[in-house]
Amino acid sequence: MQFSHISAEQGQWIASACSSADPSTVVAQIPVGYERYVRIxxxxxxxxxxxxxxxxxxKSRNHIIxxxxLFETVAGLDAQGDPVEEDAWVDTDLPLDQLPEEQWQSLIHTLTADAEPTQKYIAGLWAGYAFIEGGDRIQIEQEPDPQLSDEENQTAYQTALAEAQKPAFGPEIVNAAPLELGGGYRNYHLFEADAEFLARPLWAQTVDGAQRQRPALAFSADKSWMLSTxxxxxxxxxxxxxxxxxxxxKNPDLEVIxxxxxxxxxHSNEGL
Known part of the structure; x- marks a missing residue:
């Protein structure tokens, strides 16, 4: 598996294509012009x-999707996950904010199955993840060692905290301008990757373990497809x-509309 940081300029085509779209529409995330679109x-x-x-x-509510x-509409919930309908589905949290790992891998396999082995892909990692830059946003808990003094425990804690707060990426990535798609939080670091990395991303190994967040956006280098979360x-x-x-x-692992x-x-199903 391999990936390498690239300039945000390589994603500027997305910003240019989507900047004037109604922010609630599909083409505010995926540029206009593709033959078909789906929500996974x-x-x-x-x-x-x-x-x-x-x-x-x-099915539990006799609702036709x-x-x-939105999921809240399907489940009879408000945006916070609280029931607003008498028959609301209350046995679940709101949906995951990314596809589960196995579903993601199945999706990427479908998207790359017919591509040339040398085909490259662009993956966008949301810039808001704390592990990228490290720093004060990352805090740890550490049980004191009863065999050490208070001063020694404090020193051990500070050493562990300093290790945890190290940036996962070097300054060439941390200080690089991200791709900005508007809305303040829609900022992404871009990387070129092969299909294996795209399916099983491993951005870094940190004190919190393997950072395997799914890309928030991805597209083939030839722009024949693009996805956005x-x-x-x-x-x-x-x-x-x-x-x-x-x-x-037709992928049986995915729920797609x-x-x-x-x-x-x-808002409505107008435009389908």
Missing amino acids: LHPALDEDDQLVSWGTVA TAAD EPYDDCTILGGSAALIEAVL EVGQFTRIG
Whole structure:
């Protein structure tokens, strides 16, 4: 597996294409012009931490999922996850903010299955992750060693904290201007990667363990497809050729619903 940092300029085509779009529409995330678009729905977790599909939730309430539905609409919840309908689904949290690892790997396999072995991909890592820059946002807990004095325990804690707060990336990445897609938090560090890394990203090994966050945006170097997962969103949006989207729709590991370029997510199904 390999990945290398690249300039944000290589993603400027996205910013240019999406800057004037209605922010609630599909093409505010994925540029206009792809043959077809889909939302890949993130599952929720039930009280036993088992994955729950939107379809399961919808069936429990006799709700028909539309292209523009938010999970809260399907489940009868408000944005905080509290019930607002008498038959609300209350046995689950709100959906995950990224696809589960196995679903992500299945998606990437579908997207890259017919590509040349030398095909490269661009992966965008959300710049808001604390591990990237380290610093005061990272705090640790450490039990005092009863065999050490208070002063020795404090010294050990400060040493461990300093290690935990080290940036995961060097200054050439930390200090580089990210790709900015508007909205303040929509900032991304871009990396060129192969298909293996894209499917199983490992950004860094830190005190908190392996950092395997799924890319918030990704596209093939030839721009034949692109996907986007906004921070804290309930789905991943994908644009691509008709054949590629058909393959994703048929992937049994994923829960997918087709949308139109101008579907206004969370508002109506107009534009499908």
